[in-house]
Amino acid sequence: MLALLKHHWQLLLMRVTSKPDMWIFLPVLALLSIGLIMVSSASMSFAADRYSNPLLFLRSHSFYLLVGAVAMLLGWGADTQFWAARSRLWLALGFLAMLAVMLPGVGYSANGAQRWLRVGGITVQVAELVKLSLIVYLAAWLQRYREIFITAPQIAWQPIVVIAVFSALLLGQPDFGSTVVIVATAAALLFLGGLQLRWLLAVVLLLGGAGYWLVTEQSYRLARVTAYLDPWADQFSSGYQLTQSLIAFGRGEWFGVGLGQSLQKMLYLPEAHTDFVFAIYAEEFGFVGVIILVALFSILTGRLLQLGYRALAASQWYIGFLLVGFAVMLAGQTFINLGVNAGLLPTKGLTLPFVSYGGSSLVVSMAMAGLWLAAARELSHATVAGRTHGRRRTSQGGAYA
Secondary structure, three states: OHHHHHHHHHHHHHHHOOOOOHHHHHHHHHHHHHHHHHHHHHHHHHHHHHHOOOOHHHHHHHHHHHHHHHHHHHHHHOOHHHHHHOHHHHHHHHHHHHHHHOOOOOEEEEOOEEEEEEEOOEEEEHHHHHHHHHHHHHHHHHHHHHHHHHHOHHHHHHHHHHHHHHHHHHHOOOOHHHHHHHHHHHHHHHHHHOOOHHHHHHHHHHHHHHHHHHHHHOHHHHHHHHHHHOHHHHOOOOOHHHHHHHHHHHHHOOOOOOOOOOOOOOOOOOOOOOOOHHHHHHHHHHHHHHHHHHHHHHHHHHHHHHHHHHHHHOOOHHHHHHHHHHHHHHHHHHHHHHHHHOOOOOOOOOOOOOOOOOHHHHHHHHHHHHHHHHHHHHHHHHHHHHHHHHHHHHHHHHHHO
16 A cells, blocks of 8 residues: 555656646746735735735735645646546536535625635635536546547537536526636537537527526626626716726726736725736736736637647547637636626626636636646657657668568
């Protein structure tokens, strides 16, 4: 037993000390650094006013960074097939967590939404765990049934039912932003796997109808969704958060007002260190800073897509579907968060990956980054092995000739 543990430990160390894919590692490191700086800057006034401790959120964020670093190393050191072989287990754990949120005394409610679990004094947002488990499950399912799926697409009812159940549970919280990200990611993967477009449209329309009903059922939800159309019409009520965010963007101009010099974080903009940290970043670093941040996310998403399609071309099906799924999810969540901050989309409770304050989001995002690095490593090894095998066959053919 000890020998087996020692072997696995040595294997883990060997993998995490190998050279990482720099097109993934460096953008992630840059985003984490920006996140630490911005959470510190955006939260000090709120923490001092509410908790009499200006460094409270900085310390908490630093703790989650350490936990996330461990999760990232474990994801990086594990084999991707470790996740694939246990995909149904991850899915079951995500489903149980979603059900637990609904239980009185277990689920935690805030701002009219019940999305969190209390675990030992720590709140966990289960939607973040669901995003990870669903991508792992869908990639494994497509790998397992790929050939059957192409000739008999009707078996797609299995993942469609799973997606519909999770979406219904998320809409019940309600968490419209996470639902959109999950449905878009699942639709992209199933379409990539060969599912006909009409089936995808049917699912999207069904879920869209359910979302429309939930929005119009309660007046405060409808006001929150429609406020972005003209936030200045009710700037001290339903449009308050968005107008303050837009003021932050306007004050940033080209080069920003400087790190720590934001006025909107002085209790004007609610959730300045969480969902609206991008607005404070835009105020302090301006349009140039925004371009740099968007470029980092674009480089990261583009690299994941590049590796994903390279893996699919090399018949590394699980790695390919996994990376494409993560790329769509990262792009979707980033687009929604930036769009909400800029007033292009209705307000949604979605964090900016790697940047916003939020323990669950940060830890899960870093665990995903570890998976990306592991997938890139395995794809690189498979490519090298394939080239070596090809050279050997060529040299043998020349010798026999």
